[in-house]
Amino acid sequence: MRLAILACCTALTAGPALADKIFVSNEKGNTITVLDSDSLEVIHTISGMQRPRGITASPDGKIIYVCASDDNLVRVYDAETYEELPSLPSGPDPELFVLHPSGNPLFIANEDDNIVTVVDVETRQVLAEVPVGVEPEGMGVSPDGKIVVNTSETTNMAHMIDTETYEIVANVLVDSRPRFAEYTPDGSLLFVTAEIGGTVSVIDPATNEITKKIEFEVAGVLPEALQPVGLRVTADGTKAYVALGPANRVAVIDVASLEVTDYLLVGQRVWQLGFSPDGRFLYTTNGNSNDISVIDTETDTVTVSVPVGEQPWGVVAVKSD
Amino acid sequence: MRDIHRLAVASVVLCLAAALPARAEVEYRAAVLRVDAPGPAPISRLDLVPEDLGFAGAELGTADNATTGGFMGQSFTTETIAATPESAEAEISRLLDEGVPYIVLLADAPMTLRLADLAGDRALVFNAMAPEDSLRGADCRANLLHVAPSDSMIADALAQYLVWKKWTDWFLIEGSHPQDQALAAAYRRAAEKFGARIVEERVYEDTGGARRTDSGHVQVQKQMPVFTQRARDHHVVVAADRAGVFADWLPYHTWDARPVAGSSGLVPESWHPAHEAWGATQFQTRFERLANRPARDEDYQVWMALRAIGEAATRTQGGDFAAIRDFILSGDFDLAAFKGQSLSFRDWDGQLRQPVLLSAGNVVASVSPQEEFLHQVSQLDTLGIDQGETECER
Numbered sequence: 076m077r078l079a080i081l082a083c084c085t086a087l088t089a090g091p092a093l094a095d096k097i098f099v100s101n102e103k104g105n106t107i108t109v110l111d112s113d114s115l116e117v118i119h120t121i122s123g124m125q126r127p128r129g130i131t132a133s134p135d136g137k138i139i140y141v142c143a144s145d146d147n148l149v150r151v152y153d154a155e156t157y158e159e160l161p162s163l164p165s166g167p168d169p170e171l172f173v174l175h176p177s178g179n180p181l182f183i184a185n186e187d188d189n190i191v192t193v194v195d196v197e198t199r200q201v202l203a204e205v206p207v208g209v210e211p212e213g214m215g216v217s218p219d220g221k222i223v224v225n226t227s228e229t230t231n232m233a234h235m236i237d238t239e240t241y242e243i244v245a246n247v248l249v250d251s252r253p254r255f256a257e258y259t260p261d262g263s264l265l266f267v268t269a270e271i272g273g274t275v276s277v278i279d280p281a282t283n284e285i286t287k288k289i290e291f292e293v294a295g296v297l298p299e300a301l302q303p304v305g306l307r308v309t310a311d312g313t314k315a316y317v318a319l320g321p322a323n324r325v326a327v328i329d330v331a332s333l334e335v336t337d338y339l340l341v342g343q344r345v346w347q348l349g350f351s352p353d354g355r356f357l358y359t360t361n362g363n364s365n366d367i368s369v370i371d372t373e374t375d376t377v378t379v380s381v382p383v384g385e386q387p388w389g390v391v392a393v394k395s396d
Numbered sequence: 397m398r399d400i401h402r403l404a405v406a407s408v409v410l411c412l413a414a415a416l417p418a419r420a421e422v423e424y425r426a427a428v429l430r431v432d433a434p435g436p437a438p439i440s441r442l443d444l445v446p447e448d449l450g451f452a453g454a455e456l457g458t459a460d461n462a463t464t465g466g467f468m469g470q471s472f473t474t475e476t477i478a479a480t481p482e483s484a485e486a487e488i489s490r491l492l493d494e495g496v497p498y499i500v501l502l503a504d505a506p507m508t509l510r511l512a513d514l515a516g517d518r519a520l521v522f523n524a525m526a527p528e529d530s531l532r533g534a535d536c537r538a539n540l541l542h543v544a545p546s547d548s549m550i551a552d553a554l555a556q557y558l559v560w561k562k563w564t565d566w567f568l569i570e571g572s573h574p575q576d577q578a579l580a581a582a583y584r585r586a587a588e589k590f591g592a593r594i595v596e597e598r599v600y601e602d603t604g605g606a607r608r609t610d611s612g613h614v615q616v617q618k619q620m621p622v623f624t625q626r627a628r629d630h631h632v633v634v635a636a637d638r639a640g641v642f643a644d645w646l647p648y649h650t651w652d653a654r655p656v657a658g659s660s661g662l663v664p665e666s667w668h669p670a671h672e673a674w675g676a677t678q679f680q681t682r683f684e685r686l687a688n689r690p691a692r693d694e695d696y697q698v699w700m701a702l703r704a705i706g707e708a709a710t711r712t713q714g715g716d717f718a719a720i721r722d723f724i725l726s727g728d729f730d731l732a733a734f735k736g737q738s739l740s741f742r743d744w745d746g747q748l749r750q751p752v753l754l755s756a757g758n759v760v761a762s763v764s765p766q767e768e769f770l771h772q773v774s775q776l777d778t779l780g781i782d783q784g785e786t787e788c789e790r
Contacts, residue, residue, distance in 0.1 A: 187682070189463060234467075246467045
């Protein structure tokens with residue numbers, strides 16, 4: 076399925092390039108802003124949800140899933156027509172989720188209930204509820220789909236959940252208020268950000284040991300403002316980008332050396348990150364300046380910031396049909 | 397009067413420890429000792445003191461610790477005790493004899509000091525209520541940590557906001573109780589520290605009597621304007637009323653049309669049931685589900701004290717009393733407590749550095765420190781007594 080899409084797109088590159096669509100969830104605005112990736116114009120606004128936060132797309136880019144936290148469900152939209160599809164049960168107060176690499180099921184962190192809810196996106200049935208630590212938040216999935224990682228903000232752990240048995244197979248203690256978990260594409264490293272601890276833990280998934288803690292330092296920025304939240308790794312696995320919250324910066328990490336190579340100034344309170352489908356651009360949601368910044372990943376420069384809705388939270392970009 | 401509940405959450409029921417190597421379970425025993433002094437009811441029935449004040453925070457803190465403990469092979473028990481001023485010393489002696497090494501106090505300043513001295517080096521004591529700076533200054537104790545923000549932190553938090561607002565001319569009204577005067581002194585100090593001026597000062601004498609009477613507002617409406625008339629030109633009225641005698645009546649009753657801040661109006665405090673930022677909603681909903689009421693400052697402060705123990709237990713991988721105490725006081729300790737940054741204890745006076753909420757009725761209007769006030773070490777140290785100013789010799 077995925078190969079077919081790639082082939083199709085390769086065939087199309089001879090013709091006029093098709094723009095991607097960028098979907099941004101606006102936590103306060105209660106909307107999803109849709110932008111055209113070429114013009115960076117707002118082409119549509121989806122409304123009718125309460126407190127949208129986590130946002131992701133199906134592997135084929137046709138379906139958008141949104142954690143509507145105050146609706147206590149996951150809202151589902153057609154990426155092309157913006158039509159709302161039947162919602163998914165989520166458990167109370169869903170904040171972040173991750174889709175299995177196959178496109179099903181969806182693993183949802185329920186902050187209020189100390190559980191991870193597993194939902195079949197086709198039958199819309201809850202498959203399992205996995206008890207985890209206090210205030211589950213970050214969700215990551217290994218590239219082979221065998222392990223889902225949940226971070227619990229008050230317990231300060233990354234819980235490794237077997238995606239077949241739905242049981243916790245390992246717990247790794249990280250720094251305070253872990254927010255986000257992401258593997259490298261080859262599955263050899265797992266990054267976990269800690270917002271209050273101010274670090275990114277690098278975990279060896281084979282041993283579930285922390286091999287390094289990456290720290291941050293920006294001249295003129297208070298150390299307590301350096302709060303790692305969202306994190307994304309490039310498709311080739313060479314670089315990781317870390318949103319540093321109220322420091323208004325995105326850190327660039329060289330994955331080979333695990334050193335910070337650059338800090339990019341973006342909008343205020345940068346929270347989550349999402350790549351363009353081809354990986355050329357990285358979009359950042361800047362909650363306090365109501366905009367997204369666009370980072371060119373070839374040059375690691377911030378090219379532009381674009382206004383979206385009120386308090387943008389999450390972002391996902393998909394190919395247009 | 398003695399009222400004891402034991403909160404124990406056996407971590408084994410969580411069945412989550414399976415993935416960790418088998419080890420003997422480590423037990424952490426704490427107690428919350430609340431000393432209830434008799435006194436008049438508050439002005440507003442909305443402020444009536446719940447019977448489980450602080451204890452509900454203990455229950456949540458113990459449950460949160462136990463969830464994490466389930467992964468770590470640690471269990472947590474917390475005994476909650478409502479004592480009288482007469483029975484408090486016997487209660488803490490009993491706890492010490494039973495070997496409870498972590499004691500959280502909800503008591504006034506003189507009682508807190510007396511109980512901390514009784515504990516000596518047998519327990520680490522957390523002050524979760526008394527705000528007096530003297531406890532952090534000349535009367536400080538090596539075994540006493542303060543999770544409640546001090547008067548000077550409260551005053552500085554409001555001062556920063558008022559100065560940011562350019563409301564620099566204050567009409568300070570203080571109550572006649574010692575704790576009111578301690579708070580008023582903190583406001584005088586804060587005005588000087590941040591460049592505000594106290595242009596008028598008055599003392600509102602507590603003449604006794606009930607604070608709640610049927611249609612009492614009729615007299616108040618006559619008395620408050622008279623009490624506040626002919627004050628020198630001011631931007632804002634700052635009320636220092638720890639005893640809760642008059643401040644609630646100030647808004648809309650002042651002679652001049654001026655906003656009120658301090659003990660009513662815009663109120664600096666450690667917690668507010670409307671606080672939602674930095675994940676606080678999760679604390680509020682967990683707490684309300686458990687206690688069937690909104691959380692109060694004392695609940696949040698007890699929760700922080702117990703979480704400090706839990707955090708140290710986690711980070712020291714089940715450390716003993718000395719390890720826990722040393723870790724809490726070390727530079728490696730940080731506590732996440734829904735205030736947007738990590739909290740830690742000042743090594744010069746044992747005070748937990750923390751942002752202070754500025755609430756206005758149903759909302760949290762602002763949070764101090766205000767970003768414009770800088771500090772060479774931690775911006776949180778713009779609130780309260782800094783290292784160079786401390787009178788504490790620990």
